[in-house]
Amino acid sequence: MSLLKVEQLSKVYTNNIAALQGVSFQIERGEIVGIVGESGSGKSTLTKLILGLESYKQGCITFNEQQIPPKKRADVRAYRKNIQMVFQDTNSALNPKLPIGKSLLEPLNNFTDFTPSYLPPGKHTNREKAERLLEMVGLEKVMVDRYPDELSGGQKQRVCIARAISIEPALLVCDEATASLDVSVQVRILELLKTLQRNLQMSILFISHDIRTVTNLCDIILVMKNGCLVDHFQLSDLYAPERHSYTKALLQAAML
Ligand SMILES: Nc1ncnc2c1ncn2[C@@H]1O[C@H](COP(=O)(O)OP(=O)(O)OP(=O)(O)O)[C@@H](O)[C@H]1O
Structure with missing residues (x-):
């Protein structure tokens, strides 16, 4: 069973541009x-x-056997x-007004009944969760309290990756x-x-x-x-x- 299956997918925008024409592939x-x-x-x-x-309108996309x-x-x-995403533009991906620790935990806070496998059993504070995620992407724990504009482009992208993988997509x-x-x-x-x-x-x-x-x-x-x-x-x-x-x-x- 493929994880993602794209079959004969076509997309024509309203301006008649055919952006996709019969694309098929799968990801295991x-x-x-x-x-x-x-x-x-x-x-x-x-x-x-x-x-x-x-x-x-044409074709089919199936993820985990669901259309x-x-x-x-x-x-x-x-x-x-x-399915989680990481984009090119880290500046618009991270809220400049939020410390990294808060931005990192947005997806996890949306899925409160999900227990990540990367945390040891037991209860964890938000700070502990954020620090563990930073560690997983090779960033220092002190980044929890920093703001996006205090990070380099590469560090911001690591934060975006940590946030995307936090709910183990x-x-x-x-x-x-x-x-x-x-x-x-x-x-x-x-x-x-x-x-x-x-x-x-x-x-x-x-x-x-x-x-x-x-x-x-x-x-x-x-x-x-x-x-x-x-x-x-x-x-x-x-x-x-x-x-x-x-x-x-x-x-x-x-x-x-
Ligand atoms: N919302 C839209 N309305 C109309 N045409 C669009 C729209 N989005 C993309 N297109 C057209 O569809 C075609 C494919 O664009 P798309 O952005 O998917 O390509 P891309 O490979 O991602 O390019 P890039 O790397 O520059 O982002 C292009 O001809 C583009 O002009």
């Missing part, structure tokens, strides 16, 4: 899947459909605990999550995602315009162009002769 439990494509290829549209933020409703903003509570969707970070910080964030994926046994859908980043992290790679999925392969087949000409062009442009 524990897999790290990357989607790479240039600007306008339909990556954000696909993310929005998976999150139930945009409507769709993600085709109408936007339908009742998504049933599956939203299990089955799927973490990262949309250009490392795009605005320095290359050395990007590498460390990718390492963190690999460690968290192993420790928490979650799946990751990593969306990026950068094939270099995707090949650093993902086991399975999907290539999008003009709303279509043009290639789909295991990382070990990255240089196989049957790669699509567009994949080869992306590799060449990235000097890989």
Whole structure:
């Protein structure tokens, strides 16, 4: 049983732009899947459909064997605990007026009957929970009382990752999550995602315009162009002769 199954998904916006055309793929439990494509290829549209933020008329998205409703903003509570997001723009993701400790605990406070496996048995104060989450993403406990503008871009992204994994989602969707970070910080964030994926046994859908980043992290790679999925392969087949000409062009442009 696949965790996420996207079947023949198409999306035409009201301006008649076909942002997705018959896209099909699936993600199994524990897999790290990357989607790479240039600007306008339909990556954000696909993310929005998976999150139930945009409507769709053709195709089907199933998560944990439940259909993600085709109408936007339908009742998504049933599956939203299990799909969490990390975005590129950490500044709009974190409330500047809230200390990190408070921002971190927002999802956990929405799911009060959920007991995270990363906390030892017993009762925990909010500070203890936040400190444990900071530790899991390699940040010091003192960050609990800091505000977003006192953190670097990489530290803010770690906080966003900690918040997203706090409720142990089955799927973490990262949309250009490392795009605005320095290359050395990007590498460390990718390492963190690999460690968290192993420790928490979650799946990751990593969306990026950068094939270099995707090949650093993902086991399975999907290539999008003009709303279509043009290639789909295991990382070990990255240089196989049957790669699509567009994949080869992306590799060449990235000097890989
Ligand atoms: N709300 C919208 N209304 C109309 N057209 C849209 C809308 N959102 C996206 N599009 C169009 O759909 C196509 C795919 O856009 P999308 O944002 O999904 O691509 P993308 O690969 O995420 O690009 P980027 O990396 O630049 O964000 C583009 O042609 C875009 O102009």
